[in-house]
Amino acid sequence: MRRALAAAALALALPAAAGAEPPPGGIVVPRTPPNTPLLQLGYQLYAGNCSSCHGTGGVGVVPPSKPNGAGDIRAAGPPLYGVGARAADFYLRTGYMPLAAPDSQPRRSRVLFSPRQLDALIAYVASLGKGPPVPRPHPGRGSVAQGLTLFTEHCAGCHQVATRGGYLTGAVAPALDEATPTQIAEAVRIGPYLMPRFPRRAISNAQLDSIVAYVEYAKHPDNPGGWSLGRLGPIPEGLVAWLLAGTVLVGCCLVIGKRAHR
Amino acid sequence: MTRLKDWAVAGLALLVGKLAASSRTEETEERIVPAGAPDRRAETWVLALLALATLGAAGFIVVYALEDVPHKTQLLGATLGLSLAFLAAGCILVGARLVVTEQLEEPYPEPTANESDQDAVAEIVRESGSRITRRRLLTLGGVAAGGTLGLALITPALSLGPLLDTEALTDTPWRPGRRLVDEANRQLRADEIEENTFYTAFPEGASEETLGAPLIVVRLSPDQLDLPKGRDGWAPEGILAYSKICTHAGCAISLYRKPTFPEVQPGPAFVCPCHYSTFDPATGGTVLFGPAGRPLPQLPLEIESGVLRAAGNFSGPVGPSWWGVRMKKAGTS
Numbered sequence: 130m131r132r133a134l135a136a137a138a139l140a141l142a143l144p145a146a147a148g149a150e151p152p153p154g155g156i157v158v159p160r161t162p163p164n165t166p167l168l169q170l171g172y173q174l175y176a177g178n179c180s181s182c183h184g185t186g187g188v189g190v191v192p193p194s195k196p197n198g199a200g201d202i203r204a205a206g207p208p209l210y211g212v213g214a215r216a217a218d219f220y221l222r223t224g225y226m227p228l229a230a231p232d233s234q235p236r237r238s239r240v241l242f243s244p245r246q247l248d249a250l251i252a253y254v255a256s257l258g259k260g261p262p263v264p265r266p267h268p269g270r271g272s273v274a275q276g277l278t279l280f281t282e283h284c285a286g287c288h289q290v291a292t293r294g295g296y297l298t299g300a301v302a303p304a305l306d307e308a309t310p311t312q313i314a315e316a317v318r319i320g321p322y323l324m325p326r327f328p329r330r331a332i333s334n335a336q337l338d339s340i341v342a343y344v345e346y347a348k349h350p351d352n353p354g355g356w357s358l359g360r361l362g363p364i365p366e367g368l369v370a371w372l373l374a375g376t377v378l379v380g381c382c383l384v385i386g387k388r389a390h391r
Numbered sequence: 392m393t394r395l396k397d398w399a400v401a402g403l404a405l406l407v408g409k410l411a412a413s414s415r416t417e418e419t420e421e422r423i424v425p426a427g428a429p430d431r432r433a434e435t436w437v438l439a440l441l442a443l444a445t446l447g448a449a450g451f452i453v454v455y456a457l458e459d460v461p462h463k464t465q466l467l468g469a470t471l472g473l474s475l476a477f478l479a480a481g482c483i484l485v486g487a488r489l490v491v492t493e494q495l496e497e498p499y500p501e502p503t504a505n506e507s508d509q510d511a512v513a514e515i516v517r518e519s520g521s522r523i524t525r526r527r528l529l530t531l532g533g534v535a536a537g538g539t540l541g542l543a544l545i546t547p548a549l550s551l552g553p554l555l556d557t558e559a560l561t562d563t564p565w566r567p568g569r570r571l572v573d574e575a576n577r578q579l580r581a582d583e584i585e586e587n588t589f590y591t592a593f594p595e596g597a598s599e600e601t602l603g604a605p606l607i608v609v610r611l612s613p614d615q616l617d618l619p620k621g622r623d624g625w626a627p628e629g630i631l632a633y634s635k636i637c638t639h640a641g642c643a644i645s646l647y648r649k650p651t652f653p654e655v656q657p658g659p660a661f662v663c664p665c666h667y668s669t670f671d672p673a674t675g676g677t678v679l680f681g682p683a684g685r686p687l688p689q690l691p692l693e694i695e696s697g698v699l700r701a702a703g704n705f706s707g708p709v710g711p712s713w714w715g716v717r718m719k720k721a722g723t724s
Contacts, residue, residue: 192654207652232655286645286664297646298669298680299657323648323657325588 156227156241167245171253174246178227182206187257192231205231213260217251219315223308234300234322237307266314268342271335276343279336283327291360292347299323306348310341423514424491427522433488434525440481441532447474448539452546471543478536490519561708561719563603565690570595570700571606571632579699584610584630589647589661591635594701603709603721605635606690607644607661608699609672618689619675622706625691630699631672632690634709637663639683641711644670661687675706684712688721 157177161170176185182204184190189208209216220226221242225235242250255262281290287302289295294304300323305313314337320326332340350360358365450470454460486492523529571579571592579592592606593599613629625631635644642665650656660679661670668681676687688705705721 205652205655295664296667297648297662297664298660298667300648320587320649320651322651325647325649327588328585330583331588331590 158246167249167252168256170246171249171251171256174242174250175253179250182228182231183209187254203231209254210258211260212254212258214251214255214263215261215315216319217254218263219312219319219321221247221250223312225321236301237303261318263311264314264318264337266310266334266341267338268310268345269338271338271340271342273339273342273346275336276339276341276346279332279340280343283332284340287324289361291362292344293359293361297323305344308344310345313341313344422518423511424493424518424521426518427491429522429524430488431524433484434523434529437481437484437489437529438525438532440477440484441529441536444474444477444481444536445532445539447471447477448536448543450474451543452539455543455546474536474540474543478540481536489522491522492519560710560713561721562601563705563709563721564594564597564601565603565701565704565721567703568695568700569597570695570698571608571692579608580697581628581630581694581699582697584608584699586610586612587649592632592699602636602641603634603705605643606632607635607647608632609647609659611659611673615673617674622675622689622691624693625689625702627692627694630692630694632692632699632701633661633670633672633676634688634690634705636710637665637668637683638685638687638710638712639663639668639681640665642666644687685717 157174159170159173159177161173165173175183175187182190183206187209190204190206192203192205220235222240223235224238224240228235240247251263277290280288280292287295287297288305292305295302302324308316316324317327317332317337317340356369358369447470451467451474454463454466454470460466520526572595573579573590573592576595578595579590584590586609588609590608592608593604598604609631611626611629611631613626616626616629616631618625636642637644642663644661644663646662646664647659648657648662649659659672661672661676662668663670663681663683666682668683669679670676670683670687671679676689678684678686685707688707688709690705691702692699693702694700708716708719708721
């Protein structure tokens, strides 16, 4: 329904003169008739939004290149042959792409493309070469307990066992509270930005189901009550305890040390 | 050793002699504090409490020294805590029953630096002990309790590490020809090692528990490598193995960052999650960032019928650094 509405809105907007309905900021939307085939629309969206860094037809751009991006950005980007629908789905639906500057870390942001435009772009990138499809994880088949063990082993070094994200030199490991099961499965296999990728030998599909089940659980863990402090563990808890205890102790000292008035 | 004992005995004799000498001069001068009645029962109690404190502290040392004591932590806490409690009780008893006390109330006087006042204070302190009859015995009890307690508090320093025998620190289970296995004890095959990810490996048929056992294994493309001199052939097909233990504080290195697009992104690196020491696998584990003071030790590899195995021992001592670590080599015994 939404897709149909979006297409209708596009159809209404397109015949009108430029300026009647400003296109959404940050992306280039081609003027295409509403019945444009998906791949054709994807190709046009790619040309407008991706090709400055990933090159025409996904050949990639190796720096140093001439400034050719929007705002004279020195473009650079990896080739997209064979990355498949998996990578395109991940990078586009998380808002990681399009990237403002080619050397900055992609971060989760608002997705500017409409659902039909996303489908079109993913289909186009998938058509560039034979690549893996979008994974379909089944967290229901996994075990949260096994997922916790696997997550601790493979993921917690960067993302923290509470899935709240963390830091490493040169990059930020994102928090996983907004990641959908599909996106978690995609990221494990792709290894976006500086994250290593985990092939099936390291993490099998069944194990991946358990990891996804754990991350889903960790978004809303069983709450025993009290002050969670971001569930970051003993350091903030100790800090708060010491601050509170310290204040109480200073208060005690003030009471004891007060001179008796006569 | 005998010299040390001589000094200790001489010091003790001097101390006891001095105390004995000072106790004789009391009676001649005019008193400020009225002489208190002796309280031998309280003295006996104090002696008993000091003896208990001594026993508690000695018990701590004994428990600390013994292996396989059940509930060791609780016993350590109990003995030390009781010793401190008995010492405190003894001090309280001395203050309440043995020192002559009187309660006075007056406004704070103007501060004066009067010499006679200072003498008076010294005299008050001296004469306050007039109830005490067995002064030397009490002093001895106090010294015994305090000394044993002090000894108990520094006993754990003995566990700080081997003083001379540091061989255990450099010993590793890796030998030429020892194969690499993963967590599930499966042999690591060279063709299974992919780029852009990392593997943890252990020595086949040896304990995984020792500091020198765990490895972090990655594959880089051979033209990326810039290993130090003398490490030719250490990385067959670009497969590199390093100790997984950070050279700073001994944490397990569980972070591997790898660029998706190396042209504009930071290069591959191992990152320790504890203090963010960052090591470059391409250049022999050199430190790129963080508090680690020396490179990650590299293990030379070779491929024997498709299976990865060690070609020698590490390039340097494994684990956190200590005094003189740079002069050592990884053990080959």
